[in-house]
Amino acid sequence: MATLAQIGNFFNTSAGLIFERFLGGVLSEIVVILNEDPGATNHAARLAWANAKLALGKSELSAEAERQMRLAIAGNATVQAALENTTDNDILYVIDQQVAKDIA
Numbered sequence: 001m002a003t004l005a006q007i008g009n010f011f012n013t014s015a016g017l018i019f020e021r022f023l024g025g026v027l028s029e030i031v032v033i034l035n036e037d038p039g040a041t042n043h044a045a046r047l048a049w050a051n052a053k054l055a056l057g058k059s060e061l062s063a064e065a066e067r068q069m070r071l072a073i074a075g076n077a078t079v080q081a082a083l084e085n086t087t088d089n090d091i092l093y094v095i096d097q098q099v100a101k102d103i104a
Helices: 004-013 015-035 043-054 058-075 077-085 088-103
Strands: none
Touching: 004 058, 004 077, 015 043, 015 058, 015 077, 015 088, 043 088, 058 077, 058 088, 077 088
16 A cells, blocks of 8 residues: 555655546446446436536536546555555546445
């Protein structure tokens, strides 16, 4: 696991590419939700989440991706350990977990 100093330094200096990956992850999650079976667990709430994100402007959606990234860096040991080497699957997992929390 990264130290707190490493996590803070990474967030302040290296957020460029991983931020773009988190933005891509949020967009990907929106598409998954829009295309999921209406009978999926919590579909109505997930669909409301996705539609709310689609209604945002570019800067607001970017802010949402940044929020997801901050939460992941702060609260996920796998992301902390890998930092810029975090896998796309780990990013998508973190975003999916945050969507579940957002709609709860």
